[in-house]
Amino acid sequence: MTLLHLFDLDGTLMYGSAAPVEISRQLGVSEEIAELERAFAAREIGPHQFSMAARELWSDLTSAHVRAAFDGSPWLSGIRDVWAEIRERGDYCAVISLSPSFFVELLLEWGAHAAHGSVFPEVPFTRPVEAAGILTPEGKVDVADRLCARFGVGRSDCVAYGDSLTDAVLFEAVPRSVAVNARPYLAERATHVYEGRDLREAYQLVAVARPVADAS
Helix, strand or coil, X not given: CCCXXXXXXXXXXXXXXXXXXXXXXXXXXXXXXXXXXHHHHCCCCCHHHHXXXXXXXXXXCCHHHHHHHHHCCCECECHHHHHHHHHHCCCEEEEEEEEEHHHHHHHHHHCCCEEEEECCCCCCCCCCCCHHHCCCHHHHHHHHHHHHHHHCCCHHHEEEEECCHHHHHHHHHCCEEEEECCCHHHHCCCXXXXXXXXXXXXXXXXXXXXXXXHCC
């Protein structure tokens, strides 16, 4: 059986932080993004409003800022090791995140087969954010279905990794899930729960639970 591993980014691959937070730190607008993050967590605004407000906040963003934010982010240890092992087993790994596509797609450099984020204009910005390109929690499932078709697997072959309420819909759609440093709401709905800073340990929960007949 071939598995498709679906990873959230913010709070999952990144410990205690998020791509918008790290981007904003580069521009000196940490307080402003913190207020947007608070409003989003409180459901006062949705993904579309958040993304449009963030785009305005990042009007001076350059590709150098993006790279510095990516390189300086508090990533979990072992991400590239896990994705290399997934590839060696003949499985697939992808990132699905509500964060900007220009940041999420940098994870292709680390070995992900696919990386999908909310579609933002190219950096530096010359165009507005198009609402149709912004991912929602439900949209994560749509992306997962497209990836299943691409890789020739079904939802029953998927493993989801996440940390927050925005991952709950995907967790409900697949049979295996790993709550990584997660909010209690999501941890209660996960197949496995991991607290720590090493993705190799979180992945091992799935690898150990995999039926012997599937191992190769």
